[in-house]
Amino acid sequence: MPGQREQAIRERAYAIWEGKDRPIGKDLDHWLHAEGEIMRCIFCLKEKVESDEHVFPFAIGGCLITKRVCASCNSKLGTSIDAPLINHTAILLRRAELGIAGKSGDVPDAFSHLFGDAVLASDKSQRLKITVDPSTNKLDIYKLYWSPPLEHQNDGRIIKRITVDVRDVGTIDKSIQRERKRLGLEPFPQEYIDKIMADALKNITTTENPEVISTIEQDTQHLFERGLVKIVYELAFFWFGEDYLDDPVAIHTRTYINNLMTLKAGAASVPMKGIITSNILQPMELWSGNRNIHIAYAMVKENSAAICLKIFDLFYAVLLVSENANRYLAGHLSDEKLRFLVIDPITRTMMETTFMEEIRRIVSNMRGREVDRTAR
Numbered sequence: 428m429p430g431q432r433e434q435a436i437r438e439r440a441y442a443i444w445e446g447k448d449r450p451i452g453k454d455l456d457h458w459l460h461a462e463g464e465i466m467r468c469i470f471c472l473k474e475k476v477e478s479d480e481h482v483f484p485f486a487i488g489g490c491l492i493t494k495r496v497c498a499s500c501n502s503k504l505g506t507s508i509d510a511p512l513i514n515h516t517a518i519l520l521r522r523a524e525l526g527i528a529g530k531s532g533d534v535p536d537a538f539s540h541l542f543g544d545a546v547l548a549s550d551k552s553q554r555l556k557i558t559v560d561p562s563t564n565k566l567d568i569y570k571l572y573w574s575p576p577l578e579h580q581n582d583g584r585i586i587k588r589i590t591v592d593v594r595d596v597g598t599i600d601k602s603i604q605r606e607r608k609r610l611g612l613e614p615f616p617q618e619y620i621d622k623i624m625a626d627a628l629k630n631i632t633t634t635e636n637p638e639v640i641s642t643i644e645q646d647t648q649h650l651f652e653r654g655l656v657k658i659v660y661e662l663a664f665f666w667f668g669e670d671y672l673d674d675p676v677a678i679h680t681r682t683y684i685n686n687l688m689t690l691k692a693g694a695a696s697v698p699m700k701g702i703i704t705s706n707i708l709q710p711m712e713l714w715s716g717n718r719n720i721h722i723a724y725a726m727v728k729e730n731s732a733a734i735c736l737k738i739f740d741l742f743y744a745v746l747l748v749s750e751n752a753n754r755y756l757a758g759h760l761s762d763e764k765l766r767f768l769v770i771d772p773i774t775r776t777m778m779e780t781t782f783m784e785e786i787r788r789i790v791s792n793m794r795g796r797e798v799d800r801t802a803r
């Protein structure tokens with residue numbers, strides 16, 4: 428809406444003017460600056476200030492950026508849509524293997540994600556943190572602070588037990604005083620604390636190779652699917668253009684994503700027809716050889732357009748993005764709008780060509796191999 432856009436530009440230009448300590452005679456500069464920043468967000472459809480949205484999340488090496496998402500939607504996408512994908516166990520393991528850092532700059536530690544949270548098999552109330560010591564490559568089992576409920580004795584005494592890892596034995600005094608404070612009791616005098624500390628040091632128990640139980644988190648609700656739907660929606664917009672926002676499939680998809688972002692109910696099922704799987708699908712087979720790259724391309728058949736997506740060799744999706752493809756596409760494979768995109772998450776580089784060029788490349792590679800065979 429033009430009125431809405433003008434209003435958004437005016438507000439932004441005013442904010443820029445205020446941010447620069449209200450200079451005189453720079454109105455046009457600020458207006459033009461604001462005009463360049465205001466866009467129509469492809470999720471909330473409001474005229475807002477642009478932000479950098481990674482179509483493929485940054486944490487999986489994404490380097491394709493769209494500026495058509497407002498900061499508010501961008502941040503909600505990160506927490507409710509991208510997070511279940513980038514924190515999926517299979518993805519975390521691959522990120523750890525390839526050394527792909529997230530926005531915090533940290534590469535996930537595969538071991539601690541898989542086995543880090545554990546309990547002692549002989550006493551499941553004893554929680555443990557397991558890591559691998561990088562200097563020895565051996566497991567380091569660390570016992571977390573544990574204090575069971577108060578024990579009321581027959582003689583009226585009340586016992587509060589505290590157990591800590593041996594490495595934390597020096598902190599027991601502080602823990603005791605903290606627990607006393609919590610119970611509304613006076614702190615113990617220092618000499619009594621010293622006696623308890625001495626007792627604690629005598630009572631250290633060692634368990635050699637303890638049996639531990641760790642549970643691996645499973646995405647049983649397939650929450651990772653949201654992340655794939657978002658990538659496909661953004662690519663469809665990116666490739667098919669502004670008109671795509673009015674496509675019935677786009678409207679349906681946007682509602683699904685917006686509902687998830689605002690935590691509204693009724694957003695459970697994937698809005699696009701098609702398949703999402705963690706197995707190899709026929710249409711992606713040609714590109715399944717390289718396990719560490721992401722691929723996306725658009726296909727058209729009669730009046731239907733689909734986007735095929737591969738994230739590493741872990742997730743595959745073929746989703747119908749339009750049943751009115753003739754609005755955007757010529758309906759034949761050599762259409763320039765049928766794009767082929769490869770992202771190398773390790774180098775954070777990408778290559779985009781037309782689908783037809785990619786097919787030509789594959790065919791010529793196949794010919795190359797035939798030549799090799801005849802030469803031998």
Ligand SMILES: [Zn+2]
Nearest residue numbers: 468471497500
């Ligand atoms: Zn928005």
